Amino acid sequence: MRIFIVGAGSLGMMYGLRLARGGARITFVTRSVEQASLIAGKGGKLVEDGEEFVVVAKAVSMSDGMALAEDELPGAGxxxxxxxxxxxxxxxxxxxxxSLSARGAAVLCLxxxxGHLPRIAAALPAGTLIVPxxxxxxxxxxxxxxxxxxxxGTLMFGPLRPGKTNAEEEEITQKMLVSVLEEAGITAELSNQMENRIYEKLLINAVINPLTAIFGVKNGELPLHPSRLRLMSALFMESRAILARSGLNEEYGSWEKVLAVCEATAANESSMxxxxxxxxxxxIDWINGGIAGLAREAGIPSPLNDAVAAMVRALH
Ligand SMILES: NC(=O)C1=CN([C@@H]2O[C@H](COP(=O)(O)OP(=O)(O)OC[C@H]3O[C@@H](n4cnc5c(N)ncnc54)[C@H](OP(=O)(O)O)[C@@H]3O)[C@@H](O)[C@H]2O)C=CC1
Ligand SMILES: CC(C)(CO)C(=O)C(=O)O
Structure with a gap:
C-alpha cells in the first residue's frame, strides 16, 4: 500500500513523517517544488516529545505529480x-x-x-471510495x-453512511489502512458513527475556535472568564440544537466534552x-458557517453562529 499525502502542512507532515518513519510507503504531494525537494532531499524533521527525527520520504509538487510515470501513480489498494x-x-x-485517483485509489479526507465531502465526491471519478x-x-x-x-489522540475514519452494497470490500481496504497506521505507532480506529463524530468535532470547533479567535486567548483560558463561559454555553446550546435537528445523536457532543477539550489543549492556540x-x-465558513447552513436548511435561526462567523470574517 502506498499513501499519497496531498498537502504537506501541519497534519499532512505529522502523519506522513510518522508513517514513513514506521516503514510505510509515503509520497508527499506538495504545493511547491521547493518543499518537495527539501523533504525528498535532506528529509523532513518531526519533533516529538523533545526528540527530533529526520525522515526522508518521496515528495513531488502537485504539478510534477501530474507527470509521474504510470507505475508511480496511486492505484487500487x-x-x-x-x-x-x-x-x-x-x-x-x-x-x-x-486525476491522481483515476486508477482506483481510495481517498481519505481529514x-x-x-461541506467538503459532497464537493470532493462531485469532483472525483464515480465509484471512488471516499472516507471521511x-x-x-x-x-x-x-x-x-x-x-x-x-x-x-486518535485518527478515526469510516463510511459516512454504512451499509452500502460493496461495504465488505471497502471495509477490508480501510482495515488495511488501520494496520499500516498501527505498525507506525499511530492510534487509529474504524468507526461506523462518522456522521456523529464529524458533528461532535464540528460542535467542539464551533464553540472553541471562533471565541478564542475573537478574544485572542488560548483554549485553556476561554472558560476561565465568567462572561466568556456564558458565551461558550450559549453558542454550544444553539449549535447542539441545530446539529441534533441534522441527526447528531444525544450520546455525542456534550458540554462536558467541550470543556474537557479546552482543558486537554489548554496551552494551545486554536487553529482559527x-x-x-x-x-x-x-x-469559519465550514465551521460556524456550516452550522448556519444546516440551520437554514432546517428553517431555524442561528443568530449566534451568524454573529461569530461575521466577527471572525471581519478579523480576516
Ligand atoms: N493541524 C492540526 O493539528 C489539525 C488539523 N485538522 C484539519 O486538517 C486540515 C489541514 O490542517 P493543517 O494541516 O493544520 O493546515 P496547514 O495550513 O498547516 O496545511 C495545509 C497544507 O496544504 C497545502 N496546500 C494548499 N493548497 C495546495 C495545493 N493546491 N496542492 C498541494 N498542497 C496544497 C499547503 O501548502 P503550502 O504550505 O505551500 O501553503 C499546506 O502545506 C484542516 O481542515 C484542519 O482543520 C484537524 C485536526 C488537527
Ligand atoms: C480542538 C481544537 C480547538 C484544538 O485546538 C482544534 O481542533 C483547532 O484548534 O482547530
Missing part, C-alpha cells in the same frame, strides 16, 4: 489523503486529485468542518521541512486564532 485546509479545496486542486476522517491529534508545522507533533494572527483565511 493505495490511498490518497487530502490534508489541505477547506479553503484550499479549489476546483483546480480537486481536478488534480481526481478536514475539520463540513477525524483526527484528535495536534500538529504544528514550523517551517516547510519541520513539524511539531503537539498532541496525542493562529490563522487570524498570521493573516491567513480561517475555516
Amino acid at each position: 493505495d490511498w490518497i489523503w487530502i490534508t489541505v485546509k477547506q479553503a484550499h479545496l479549489t476546483d483546480e486542486l480537486l481536478a488534480s486529485v481526481s 478536514q475539520n468542518g463540513i 476522517a477525524i483526527s484528535t491529534e495536534g500538529a504544528l508545522r514550523e517551517s516547510p521541512d519541520i513539524v511539531r507533533y503537539t498532541g496525542r 486564532l493562529r490563522d487570524v494572527q498570521s493573516g491567513r483565511a480561517t475555516e
Whole structure:
C-alpha cells in the first residue's frame, strides 16, 4: 500500500513523517517544488516529545505529480489523503486529485468542518471510495521541512453512511489502512458513527475556535472568564440544537466534552486564532458557517453562529 499525502502542512507532515518513519510507503504531494525537494532531499524533521527525527520520504509538487510515470501513480489498494485546509479545496486542486485517483485509489479526507465531502465526491471519478476522517491529534508545522507533533489522540475514519452494497470490500481496504497506521505507532480506529463524530468535532470547533479567535486567548483560558463561559454555553446550546435537528445523536457532543477539550489543549492556540494572527483565511465558513447552513436548511435561526462567523470574517 502506498499513501499519497496531498498537502504537506501541519497534519499532512505529522502523519506522513510518522508513517514513513514506521516503514510505510509515503509520497508527499506538495504545493511547491521547493518543499518537495527539501523533504525528498535532506528529509523532513518531526519533533516529538523533545526528540527530533529526520525522515526522508518521496515528495513531488502537485504539478510534477501530474507527470509521474504510470507505475508511480496511486492505484487500487493505495490511498490518497487530502490534508489541505477547506479553503484550499479549489476546483483546480480537486481536478488534480481526481486525476491522481483515476486508477482506483481510495481517498481519505481529514478536514475539520463540513461541506467538503459532497464537493470532493462531485469532483472525483464515480465509484471512488471516499472516507471521511477525524483526527484528535495536534500538529504544528514550523517551517516547510519541520513539524511539531503537539498532541496525542486518535485518527478515526469510516463510511459516512454504512451499509452500502460493496461495504465488505471497502471495509477490508480501510482495515488495511488501520494496520499500516498501527505498525507506525499511530492510534487509529474504524468507526461506523462518522456522521456523529464529524458533528461532535464540528460542535467542539464551533464553540472553541471562533471565541478564542475573537478574544485572542488560548483554549485553556476561554472558560476561565465568567462572561466568556456564558458565551461558550450559549453558542454550544444553539449549535447542539441545530446539529441534533441534522441527526447528531444525544450520546455525542456534550458540554462536558467541550470543556474537557479546552482543558486537554489548554496551552494551545486554536487553529482559527493562529490563522487570524498570521493573516491567513480561517475555516469559519465550514465551521460556524456550516452550522448556519444546516440551520437554514432546517428553517431555524442561528443568530449566534451568524454573529461569530461575521466577527471572525471581519478579523480576516
Ligand atoms: N493541524 C492540526 O493539528 C489539525 C488539523 N485538522 C484539519 O486538517 C486540515 C489541514 O490542517 P493543517 O494541516 O493544520 O493546515 P496547514 O495550513 O498547516 O496545511 C495545509 C497544507 O496544504 C497545502 N496546500 C494548499 N493548497 C495546495 C495545493 N493546491 N496542492 C498541494 N498542497 C496544497 C499547503 O501548502 P503550502 O504550505 O505551500 O501553503 C499546506 O502545506 C484542516 O481542515 C484542519 O482543520 C484537524 C485536526 C488537527
Ligand atoms: C480542538 C481544537 C480547538 C484544538 O485546538 C482544534 O481542533 C483547532 O484548534 O482547530
